[in-house]
Amino acid sequence: xxxxxxxxxxxxxxxxxxxxxxxxxxxxxxxxxxxxxxxxxxxxxxxxxxxxxxxxxxxxxxxxxxxxxxxxxxxxxxxxxxxxxxxxxxxxxxxxxxxxxxxxxxxxxxxxxxxxxxxxxxxxxxxxxxxxxxxxxxxxxxxxxxxxxxxxxxxxxxxxxxxxxxxxxxxxxxxxxxxxxxxxxxxxxxxxxxxxxxxxxxxxxxxxxxxxxxxxxxxxxxxxxxxxxxxxxxxxxxxxxx
Amino acid sequence: xxxxxxxxxxxxxxxxxxxxxxxxxxxxxxxxxxxxxxxxxxxxxxxxxxxxxxxxxxxxxxxxxxxxxxxxxxxxxxxxxxxxxxxxxxxxxxxxxxxxxxxxxxxxxxxxxxxxxxxxxxxxxxxxxxxxxxxxxxxxxxxxxxxxxxxxxxxxxxxxxxxxxxxxxxxxxxxxxxxxxxxxxxxxxxxxxxxxxxxxxxxxxxxxxxxxxx
Numbered sequence: 001x002x003x004x005x006x007x008x009x010x011x012x013x014x015x016x017x018x019x020x021x022x023x024x025x026x027x028x029x030x031x032x033x034x035x036x037x038x039x040x041x042x043x044x045x046x047x048x049x050x051x052x053x054x055x056x057x058x059x060x061x062x063x064x065x066x067x068x069x070x071x072x073x074x075x076x077x078x079x080x081x082x083x084x085x086x087x088x089x090x091x092x093x094x095x096x097x098x099x100x101x102x103x104x105x106x107x108x109x110x111x112x113x114x115x116x117x118x119x120x121x122x123x124x125x126x127x128x129x130x131x132x133x134x135x136x137x138x139x140x141x142x143x144x145x146x147x148x149x150x151x152x153x154x155x156x157x158x159x160x161x162x163x164x165x166x167x168x169x170x171x172x173x174x175x176x177x178x179x180x181x182x183x184x185x186x187x188x189x190x191x192x193x194x195x196x197x198x199x200x201x202x203x204x205x206x207x208x209x210x211x212x213x214x215x216x217x218x219x220x221x222x223x224x225x226x227x228x229x230x231x232x233x234x235x236x237x238x239x240x241x242x
Numbered sequence: 243x244x245x246x247x248x249x250x251x252x253x254x255x256x257x258x259x260x261x262x263x264x265x266x267x268x269x270x271x272x273x274x275x276x277x278x279x280x281x282x283x284x285x286x287x288x289x290x291x292x293x294x295x296x297x298x299x300x301x302x303x304x305x306x307x308x309x310x311x312x313x314x315x316x317x318x319x320x321x322x323x324x325x326x327x328x329x330x331x332x333x334x335x336x337x338x339x340x341x342x343x344x345x346x347x348x349x350x351x352x353x354x355x356x357x358x359x360x361x362x363x364x365x366x367x368x369x370x371x372x373x374x375x376x377x378x379x380x381x382x383x384x385x386x387x388x389x390x391x392x393x394x395x396x397x398x399x400x401x402x403x404x405x406x407x408x409x410x411x412x413x414x415x416x417x418x419x420x421x422x423x424x425x426x427x428x429x430x431x432x433x434x435x436x437x438x439x440x441x442x443x444x445x446x447x448x449x450x451x452x453x454x455x456x
Contacts, residue, residue, distance in 0.1 A: 005249075053364040053443045060379040064448035102445035104331050111333060112447055115305035121451060134448050137381070141300070143449035224261055231254045 007233050014226055061136050061201045064143065065101040068122075068130040068150075071108055080151045081129045088131075091163030093205040097170065100203040101133070124150055133170060133203075147173035167205040174202065299400030300420055302329050302383025302407070303450075309412040310340065319347035319393040321409035322385030323356075323440075326395065329383050330444040335359065349387070349438045362443040369437025371429050374399070377439070381446040387438040388431065396439065404428040 067088060075081045088094045106113035108126040113119065122145075124130045130150040134143040147170050302325075310324040320343045327336035343355070349367055356363045366373040374396055377384040384396045388406070398405040403422040408414065414421060423431070432439075 005253075053362055056364055056373075056376050057380070057443070058376075060381065066448060102448070104445055104448065111308055111328070112305070112331070115307045116447075116450075118451070132451075134451060137301075137449035141303075141449060142452040145451050231257050 007229075014223065059102070059201070063101045063136060063146070063201070063203050064132075064134040065098050065103045066106055066130075066132040066134070067103070068106045068113070068124055068128065068132065070127045070129065074127060075107070078127075078129070084129050084131070084151075087163040087166060091167065093167035094163055097167070097203050097205045100201065122148065131166075131170075133173070136201075144177075146177045171205045174205070299403065300398035300405050301378060301381040301446075302326075302395065302397035303447075304329055304397075304407070306413055306416065309407060310336075310409060311412050312409040313340075314344040316346050317344050318409055319352060319385065319387075320344070322393045322395050323352070325407070325409070326383055326385055326441055330442055330446055332361075332442065332444055335361070347393075349436070352440065356440070356442075363440060364443055365438065365440035367436075367438050369429070369433035374404075374439055377441050381449075382441045382443070383446075384439045384441040386432060387435045389435070399425065401425075 067085070069075050069081045069085065070078050088098060106118070108114070108119065119125070122130070122132065128150045130148065132145060133147040134145050137143045149166075149169065304325060308325070308328045310321040310328070312318050312321045320339060324336045324340050327333075327339060339359070347355075349365075353363075353365060364373070374384060374386075377396065378399050383398075385393055386396050388394050389408075392408075392410075394409060395407040396404060397407045397420070402424060404425055406421040406423065408421060
């Protein structure tokens with residue numbers, strides 16, 4: 001009986017110590033600083049003379065980001081528009097997102113926005129601030145809208161609440177709406193015409209994360225084993241005394 | 243004896259609780275929760291019918307108002323350049339180019355002028371059809387020397403045809419449909435006219451939107 005008590009007491013101490021250690025490790029993980037270097041998005045950079053592009057970018061699979069803002073005359077006094085533009089210019093995740101996509105800014109009188117009639121198609125009114133993320137065009141030439149958010153969207157609260165909150169919302173929409181490419185089978189004979197192999201470059205707003213700590217996983221396994229051994233020993237003695 | 247059994251049972255139960263708490267703490271260590279099947283942020287759009295004149299394969303789908311017509315009795319190269327600039331969102335540069343240049347143009351001087359303007363651009367002068375395929379893949383469109391003493395835009399292609407926009411007839415897509423030339427015939431003619439094609443390298447206009455199917 002003394003041995004059983006000793007074993008169970010020891011297992012309990014170890015379990016408690018393990019919890020304390022894991023708690024400390026978790027705090028260290030949360031407090032780790034972001035390692036991604038923020039980059040400020042500016043307007044199209046002024047290229048130097050003689051910038052013939054030699055290495056043609058294969059960006060046909062890139063997604064499309066559209067930031068819709070009010071007319072300039074009202075935009076400068078619109079706190080939401082200014083805050084949203086600042087977020088996309090300074091938040092590292094949003095900056096990274098724009099860099100991974102074809103990015104365009106639109107306002108109500110912008111020629112393409114106006115000519116295409118997109119205000120009506122998207123349901124965006126003059127004076128609204130909005131962000132739209134589109135997938136690459138499918139074979140029929142149309143592109144699915146993965147994410148759209150305006151400042152008057154009823155169920156999502158304040159568009160300009162926080163850059164990271166907005167990035168989280170966009171990332172969830174990407175993950176939910178648009179599955180990542182999976183390995184494709186290689187049929188024989190090959191299909192005709194040959195399907196378009198342009199890679200679909202799904203953007204990613206996830207911040208740099210430290211890889212899972214394997215030591216934590218090993219510690220849990222050890223604790224479970226010890227607890228199982230202690231519990232088994234106690235149960236065995238329990239049955240014997242019973 | 244009964245006290246020993248009770249204590250033992252309590253110890254066993256306590257261990258089980260500790261293990262359960264430890265496992266829960268590790269498994270929920272900051273990982274995102276599964277998202278709901280429906281996506282409230284994927285706002286459904288009405289399924290609009292294809293715009294008039296839309297043809298599968300046409301990627302440089304400029305609206306009629308933004309297609310630059312030829313001016314001054316022979317500024318076709320510049321008109322083609324302006325259309326490409328507008329398609330890729332370079333509106334201010336397009337307006338400046340429209341005001342700055344008039345009259346005929348040839349390949350070398352166009353390249354010099356694009357360089358002088360500080361544009362990011364790409365071109366082929368030897369009829370490299372892979373260049374036009376790249377323009378198609380990346381939805382940028384291109385200006386090309388095509389037809390006698392003329393320059394127009396290549397706006398798309400598919401497995402059979404190359405689609406063209408002529409700045410002398412910018413509303414043809416709405417009137418008769420896009421000008422389409424069988425690929426082999428197009429390549430042969432284009433190379434016969436010198437095989438020059440150019441484009442700028444910026445972000446193309448997004449495609450027409452469609453609702454996400456849920």
